[in-house]
Amino acid sequence: MSLVVLITIAFSCYNLIVAAPPAFKQSEASALRNSRWWPPSVTGNTTLLYCAWPGVSCDDHGSVDWIYLTNMYRIGGNLSDMNFSLLPSLTYLQLMNTELTGVIPLQICTLSRLTHLDLSNNSLVGKLPPCVQNLINLEVLYIDHNQISGSIPPELGNLERLTDLNLGFNALNGVVPLTIGRLHNLKSLIFSSNDLGGSIPLELGNLTEMHIVDLSCNNFTGPIPSFIGNLTSLTLLYLQENKFGGFIPPEIGNLMNLTHLNLQRNKLNGSIPLEIGDLRNLRLLNLNSNNLVGKIPLELGRLIEMSFVDLSSNVFTGPLPSFIWNLTFLTYLSLQVNKFSGSIPSAIGNLEYLIKLNLSENRFHGAIPSEIGNLRRLEFLDLSSNNFVGKIPVELVILRWLSQLDLHNNSLFGLIPALKSNSFLYRLNLSYNHLKGPIPKNLVAAFPHTAFIGNDDLYYFDETQTYRRRSSVILHTPVFILLAVVFISCIVIGSCFLIQLATKSMPIKTVQPETLEKNGNFLSIWNYDGKIAYEDIINATEDFDLKYCIGTGGYGSVYRARLPNGKAVALKKLHRLEAEDPSFDKSFRNEVKHLTEIRHRSIIKLHGFCLHRRCMFLIYEFMENGSLFCVLRDDVEAVELDWSKRVDLVQDTAHALSYMHHDCARPMVHRDISSNNILLNSRMQAFVSDFGTTRLLDHDSSSNFTANIAGTYGYIAPELAYTLIVNEKCDVYSFGVVAMETMIGEHPGDIVSTLLTSSGEDIMLHRILDPRLPFPRENSVARSIVLIVSLALACLSANPKSRPTMKQVSEAFLARKLPLAKSFHEISLAQLQNNNRSWLEGGPTEASSGLSDE
Template identity: 50%
Template sequence: MASNLLEGPIPQEIESLMSLRDFDLSHNKLSGPIPTQIGNLSDLISLILANNNLSGRIPLQICDLSLGNLDLSHNFITGDIPSELLNLSYSIKIDLSHNLLQGAIPSQFGSLTHLSILDLSWNNLTGMIPEFPFSVENLNLSINSLRGPIPDGLLHFAPETFAGNKDLCGSIQGFLPCPSSPTVNQERNSKVRHDLHVIIMVPSLLFFVSTSALVIFILFRQYRAQALKSDPSPTKNGDLFSIWNFDGKIAFEDIIKATGDFDMKYCIGTGGYGSVYRAVLPSGKIVALKKLHRLEAEQPTYDTSFRNEIQFLTEIRHKNIVKLHGFCLHNRCMFLIYEYMENGSLFYALSIDEESMELDWTKRVNIVKGVAHALSYMHHDCNPPIVHRDISSSNVLLNWKWEAFISDFGTARLLDPDSSNRTVIVGTYGYIAPEHSYSLVVTEKCDVYSFGVLTLEILMGKHPGELLSTLSSSSPSSVQNVMLNEILDPRLSPPRSRKMAGDIAFVAVIAFTCLRAKPKARPTMKLVSQEFLHIKSPISMPLHEMSLIELKNHKMFMCDESHR
C-alpha cells in the first residue's frame, strides 16, 4: 500500500493479519504512533513505514520479531534507540534515519552479525560511537551530535559517513585528530617494564601531549575565527550570490545559519537524492536548498547527477527553467541553491484536492505552454541540444503565480551529433518513451513523449497510465465512445467559455500527437511551442461531443524526418 495518500493512524487491528510477511506503508501521510500490535505479527520479515508523519517511540514489541528489513526513516519518531534491537539478529537492513531520535547508539548493535545496512543519520544521537566488531557494508551516522574518537574498525569508511558530528575526531579527512599522540599509543601497546619510573612518566607524558594538543586546537580555532571575522565579506548584508562561486566557505556558514544546521523544521521535502530546505538569507532573500545525501544514494551516480545539474543550470537561462543561484561543494556536505517556489511541485498540486482547485483551466493551459517553451529552448536554442530525460510532474515546480518551471537536471544529457547517444534507461516510470526501453538511444523525441504524458496528467488531474494502456492496445474500441469531458479532472467545473473549451481540446490534441508510437511521427518541441503562441481550436464543438479517438487521430501536425 505504499505511495498513496493514506492518512490517520495505523489501525491496531493490523494484528489480525497473522500470516503477514511483508508490510509496506511507505510514502503516505500516516500519523500517530506505531501500534504495538505489530509485535504480534510473528511471521513478519519486512516492515517499511518510511516517509510518513509517524511519531512516538519505537515500540519494544517490534524488537521481538525476526525482521530482515526494518525501515522507519523520514518520520518524527522520538526517544532513544531500544537496546532490545539486538534481538533482530537476522536483520540485513535497519534504517532509522531522518527522525528525532536521541540518546546513545546501543553497543548491542555489535551483535547483529548479518547486518549489511545501518542508517542512523539525521537524528540527534549523542555519546560515543560504539565498536562494531562485525563488517557492516553500508554505514551512515552523519548529521547527529556524536562525540569522541571514531573507532579504528570504522576508519575505512568515507568521511561522509560521520559528517555533521562536530565533536568527533579521528584520522579521517575533514576531522581533527584526537587529543593523543601516536607515540603514546605505541608506548601504551608495547611491553612496559614494571618500573615505578615508567608508571609515573606515562601519565605525565599523556597529560603533556593531551594538554599540548588542546592548546594547539584552541589556538587554531581562534586563528580561524579571527581570519573569518577580519574578512570583509559582503554576504552578511549584501547579495550572497555575487561571490558565490569565489568563496564557498562564507556561503557555507551563511547557509548553516539560515537552516539551523539543516534542522528538520526548515525541511520542506525529501527524496532519494536528499532533502530540500527553505532558507532565509542575510539579505532577506528566500531560497530553496537541495542537499545531497551521498551515503543514502549508495552509488557514485548521485554525485555525478549533482555535478551534472550544476553544469547545465549554470549555463542555460530561460524564464520557465528553475534558476540556480549558487552551489556549495563543501567536504561536509554538498548542496544547490535555487529560487524558491512557493507552490511546490506540480505533482503535489495535483495530488491535494485543495491545491488542485487553485489550478483552474487557465493556469493548467499556461503550465503546459510554459513547459513546452522551456523544452523548445533546450532542444533547439542550445548547442548542442539538451535532453532532460526525466520530464514528470515531480520535476515541474510552481511559483506563487502558478507559473511552471522545469527542474532537476541531474540526468540531463547533451546530444552529441558524432555519437550514437546510447545510454542506460533513466527517468520516471510511466513517462519514459517506449523506444528508449529497447533501443537505449536517447533523442529529443524522448522528451516529447514525456511531455505528452505530462500534458494529459495536467488535464486529467492524475497520471494517465490506464488511459494510455487502453489507447495503445490493439482494440481501442473500449474508448471509441469516450468523450473528452469524461477524462477531465472532475474536481474542476467544466470550462464555461467556448474559447477555454477550445484551448483544452487543442492541448489534448497536442498531447495525443506527442504520444505517437513512432518517434518520427511526433512533433518537435519547437513546433509545439510555436503552435502555442497562436492557439487555434482544432475542433469547433462542445467537449462532450469530442471523442478521444477523434482527437487522437486529428491531423494537427504533418510530422516527417525534417522535424526531428
C-alpha cells in the first residue's frame, strides 16, 4: 500500500474521530432533546451546544452534571420524559416549580452521583420509591408541595449524607420510620401538611445537628417528648396543628438557639414552663388554641427579642405582667379568648413596632389609654367583648395605617371620633356600647349599620340639619335594601335579556378572531368571536349573578367563572353607569389596548374582551391566591409565602417592569404599581395587573408626560406631590415600596419616611423582616434578601435621577451574587444604602454597581 493511501486513510480516521462526538455525548444530547423540556428555539439551534442550553452545565469532560430549570421554563409534561439513565454524571437536579406531572421514575435512582434533588412545587403523584436509597451521595432532597402518597420508605435512613429533607405538603400517611434517626448529618427535617400519625420516634433525639424541625399539620399524638431538649442546635420548631397532649416539656428550655416555637392548635394542658424564659433568642411564640392555664410566668420577660406572641384561645388568668409592655420589638400580640383581667397601662405606648393587637374576649376593664396613639404602625386593633369604659381615644385618628378596629361589646361612652381620616380603615365595629351623638357622615357612608347597633343614643346627621334616631333607620334599612335588591335585579335581568336579543341582530364590537373554537375555548387566542364568548360568559356567571362576584376594582366588578372547557377565568366587568362615563370607558379600553400588546410571563394574561356600550368586560387568567396585599395580611398565607417565593416574586415583578419600560414594542409606564395590583396564582407566582392607567413612553423625544395623578396612596412617588410630570422612575419608586413590603410583611410606611430623611443607621436589616417567617436558612436566599432590600432602598431615593432603571434592577437580579462579607444579623439599612456595597465580599455584584443615572 502506498504512503499516500496510508496518509489518506489516517486523515479520514482522524476526521471521523474529531467530527463525531463521543457516544456518551450523543446519548446525553438525545436525552435532553427528547425530554422536550426546552423550547424549539433552544433545541433547534444547531450552533448552540447542549452544555450551553439555559439551566444546563457540564463538567470538564463535557458531560452534563447540572440541570437547573426551576421556573425558568414551565416544562409541563411527565417527569419520566427525561431518560435519566443516560445522564450518569448528573450531580445537581433542580426542577422546582416546573409544572411536572407523573410519578417519580425509577431511573432517577440510577443517578448515584446526585447530591441535590429538588422536585418541589409540581404535580407529582404516586409513592416515593424505596430505591432512593441508591442515591448514596444525596445531601438535599426536596419533594414538597406535590401529591406524593403512601408511607415514608424506611430506606431513606440509608442516605447518611443527607442534610436537608423536605417532604411537606403531600399526602403521605403512616408513621415516621425509626430509620430517620440514622441521618446524623440532618439539619432540616420538614414533614408538614401530610397525614402522618403516631408519636414522634425516640430516635429523632439522636439528630443533634438539626436546625429546623417542622412536623406541623399532621395527626401526631402523645406528649411532646422530653428528648426534644437534646436538639440544642434547633432554631425553628413547628409542631402546630396536631393532636399532641400533656404538658409542654421543661426540657424545651435547653434549646438556646431557638427563634421560632409554634405549638398552636394541639391539646396541650398545664401551664407555660418557666424554662421557656431561657430561650433568649426567641422571636416567635405561638401557643394559640390549646388548654393551657395559669398566669404568664415572669420569666418570659427575659425574651426581649420577641416580635410575635400568640397565647389566644386558652384559659390564662390574672392581669398582664408589666414586662409585656417592655418587649419593644413586638409586632404581633394576640391574647384573645382567655380570662385575663386588669387594666391596660399607659406603658402600652412603648410597643411602637406593634402591627396587630388583639385582647378581645377577656375581662379587661378601665379606660383605653390614650397612649395607644403612639402605636403608629398599628393595622389591627381588637378590644371587643371586655369591660372597657370611658371614651374612644381620639388618638386613634392619628393611626394612619389602621385598617381594622373592633371595640364592640364594651361599656364605652361619648362621641365617635372622625375615624375615617384613617384612609386604610375598612372594617369597623362599635356596636353594643353606650356611645352617643351623631355618627360622623364619613363613617355612615363607609360602614354598614351593624357597625353601630346597640348604642341607643347614636343617630344619623341629616342633610336638612336635623337629627333622626339611629334605631328608626335600622328598622327600615332592611326594607330599603330588599326593595333596592329587587329593583336592581329586575334591571340586570332585563338588561341581560335585551343584550342577548341585541347580540343576535347586531355584531359585538370586537376584533375579528384569528381562529374560531367552539364551546368558548378561546383561551389559546387573543381575539375571539364575541357572540360565542358572550354566551359562554353569561351562562358561566348566570347573568353576572352576585354570587360569582369576588371583588370590586377601580371601575368595575370582578367575577370568577368556569367555562365549558373547564378553565377558570376572572372577568372584569364595567358597570353600565360607569360605561357611560368617558373616563372609565377610556381606562377600560386602555387596558385592552396595552395588554393585547404585552407578552411576558409575569404580566397578567388577557384571554379576551367584549367592548360594547351595553356590556363591557375583560377576561383574564384566574389568580387563585388573589393579591399580594391580601396574602401578606393573612397570617397563614403569609407563612406559605416563604422567603424563596418572596424573592422570586420580587424578581419576577422587576423583570416584568423592565420589559414594560425597555423591551416592549411600545414602552410604557404602569403608574399604579402596588401590592394590590400584584396577583398570585396557585403557586404563589407574581403577575403584574391593572393596566387602566398605563401610558406609553416616547423615548425618541422625552420620556416625561404630564397627567393627572394616578396610583395608590402609599406607593406614589413623592415628586408627584409638587409636579404632575410622570415617567418610568415613578414606577421604580412604587416597585421599591412593593419590594420592601414583601420583605417586611407590611407596608413599609414609616421606614420609607425615615430613610428619606436620615441614614437609617440604627435600623438593622433582620429587625424589619417579616417576623412570621424564620430567618432564611440558605445562604443564597439570605444574599437575595440583602440584594432586594439594597435595590429597593435605591429605588426609594427621593431624587428620581438617583433611582436605578428597572432594566438595571432586573440585570442586578440576573447577575452572579457574591457572598456576604458580614453576618446577616450585622447588616444595617444604612450599609445597604451605601454605594460601596461593603456588605459584599469583593465589592458589588456584576450588575449592582452604577445603578444611578447620575
